[in-house]
Amino acid sequence: MDTLQTMRAFACVAETGSFTAAAQQLNTTTAYVSRAVANLESHLRTRLLNRTTRRIALTEAGQRYLLRCEQILAYVEEAEAEASDAHARPAGRLRVHSMTGIGQHYVIRAIANYRQLHPDVTFELTMANRVPDLLDEGFDVAIVVASELPDSGLVSQRIGETYSILCASPDYLARRGTPKTPTELMDHDCLRLISPVLPLDKWLFDGPNGQEMITLGPSPFQVNVGDAMTEAIGSGMGISALPVYSAIDGLRDGSLVRVLPHYKLQILNVYALYPSRQYLDAKIKTWVAYLRENLPGVLQADGAGLADVGP
Numbered sequence: 001m002d003t004l005q006t007m008r009a010f011a012c013v014a015e016t017g018s019f020t021a022a023a024q025q026l027n028t029t030t031a032y033v034s035r036a037v038a039n040l041e042s043h044l045r046t047r048l049l050n051r052t053t054r055r056i057a058l059t060e061a062g063q064r065y066l067l068r069c070e071q072i073l074a075y076v077e078e079a080e081a082e083a084s085d086a087h088a089r090p091a092g093r094l095r096v097h098s099m100t101g102i103g104q105h106y107v108i109r110a111i112a113n114y115r116q117l118h119p120d121v122t123f124e125l126t127m128a129n130r131v132p133d134l135l136d137e138g139f140d141v142a143i144v145v146a147s148e149l150p151d152s153g154l155v156s157q158r159i160g161e162t163y164s165i166l167c168a169s170p171d172y173l174a175r176r177g178t179p180k181t182p183t184e185l186m187d188h189d190c191l192r193l194i195s196p197v198l199p200l201d202k203w204l205f206d207g208p209n210g211q212e213m214i215t216l217g218p219s220p221f222q223v224n225v226g227d228a229m230t231e232a233i234g235s236g237m238g239i240s241a242l243p244v245y246s247a248i249d250g251l252r253d254g255s256l257v258r259v260l261p262h263y264k265l266q267i268l269n270v271y272a273l274y275p276s277r278q279y280l281d282a283k284i285k286t287w288v289a290y291l292r293e294n295l296p297g298v299l300q301a302d303g304a305g306l307a308d309v310g311p
Contacts, residue, residue, distance in 0.1 A: 001039050004076060007069045009036035010048060014066050017056055090283040091120035097134075098143040099196075101226040102162070102270060103127040105245040106298060107143055114290045121283045129224050130196050134275055140284050142273040143291075146197040149271060157272045157288055160296040163206075164193075164241040164265040165306070167256045171236040179239070179259060182207070182214050189238030192222035193229050197268065203241060207263035230256070241265050244302050251306070258306070270295065 012022040013033060023030040041048050048062035058066060098107045103125065111123050126132075132142050134154060149156055166185075168178075179185050182205050192200055200222070205212045221237050223229050226246035233240050234255045242256075250256030272288045274280075 001043055003040075003043075004073070006036045006040040006043075007073060009033045010040055011066060011069045011073060013037060013049065013056065014058055014062070019056070089120070090118040090286045092281075092283060093122050093124060094283050094287060095124045095126075095138060095140045096143065096287075097126045097128070097132045097137070097139045097141070099145050100127045100129050101243050101246055102143060102145055104227065106295060110291060110294065113294070114287060117290070118283070118286060121287070129194070131273075134273060140274060140281070141287060144197075144271045144273055145268050146271065147266060147268055149273075152273075154273045154275060157292060158269050159272050159288075159291045160270040160299045161267055162244060162270060162299050163267045163303075164243050165247055165261075166239055166259040166263070166265070167230075167233050167242050167247050167250065168239040168259050169234050169236045169255065170257055172233075172238060173257055173259075175236075182212050182260065182263065185214060185239065186217065189220050190216050191229060191232055191238045191240035192216065192219045193226060193241055194222055194224035198266065204266045205260075205263045206265075206267065207260070212263075244306065245299075248302050248305055270299070 009022065009026065009032075012025055013019055016022050016025060019033050019037075020030050023033045026033065037049065044065070046061045046065075047059050048065055050057045050059055096107070096111075104127070107125065107127075111125065115121060115123075126139070131144050131146075132139055134140075134142055143159075145162065172189075176188060179188060182203070185203075190203075194200060201216050203214050203216065205214075219238075221232055223232065226243050229240050229242060230246050230250055232238075233242070234250060239259055247256060247258075251258060272291055274284055274288065
């Protein structure tokens with residue numbers, strides 16, 4: 001028995017005073033309405049309506065039950081309207097997961113700008129260098145940096161691309177010299193940036209000769225956060241790959257120098273992942289749309305900014 005539907009039928013009969021009128025209002029048959037009320041009475045083991053050939057009247061139990069039905073049905077209608085409104089108006093809490101570097105440099109700023117457009121949306125941002133399980137962990141959207149994504153059943157939207165470059169400190173290069181080709185890196189201290197989407201012991205370059213890969217030897221230092229690696233490079237520990245967004249400030253203030261300036265490490269895509277296209281909540285839809293519209297330009301501007309700071 002569908003309790004809500006039988007409650008609606010009973011309440012409509014009580015309001016109209018007629019099974020036929022209730023059926024017309026509910027766009028169904030008189031037999032269905034009569035059967036629904038009978039099923040409800042059988043389920044409750046209580047007579048709700050006194051019926052004669054001329055009129056229908058509520059019993060005392062029916063009057064009490066009608067009051068509760070009206071309250072419950074009002075709550076249900078309110079909940080349905082609120083849920084339907086979620087597909088039309090961005091509001092409520094949005095749980096976002098982002099990889100750390102892109103989260104610190106771009107996502108927080110994007111959240112601030114997005115909320116100027118949609119102030120009724122609040123954010124809970126979690127940053128970690130991993131790809132989360134959206135369904136198990138309850139995230140609405142994940143921002144992931146990867147060369148490509150495995151088939152996960154999630155919806156993915158490409159929202160930009162980025163890449164890494166090699167950097168060292170002026171002091172390190174003064175002591176150890178500046179490599180001119182990828183193979184010369186074998187004679188240097190190469191620091192490893194741990195990434196969930198790139199191999200730990202290999203660097204794949206796009207350069208004047210196409211793609212070149214080198215295998216790194218033993219490393220004196222490794223870390224999993226780009227900004228922490230920036231500090232290690234600036235301290236003169238060696239040469240390492242940095243995402244453009246982690247390197248740009250150091251290149252501008254002179255604490256970092258770009259090594260092999262004609263080479264980029266493997267270009268990576270930035271994706272927004274979310275569970276489903278069907279009945280997509282307005283806050284998810286507008287957040288992903290905002291990222292797709294605005295993030296590529298910001299990423300491109302930082303890449304173009306490398307030309308302003310030289311090799």
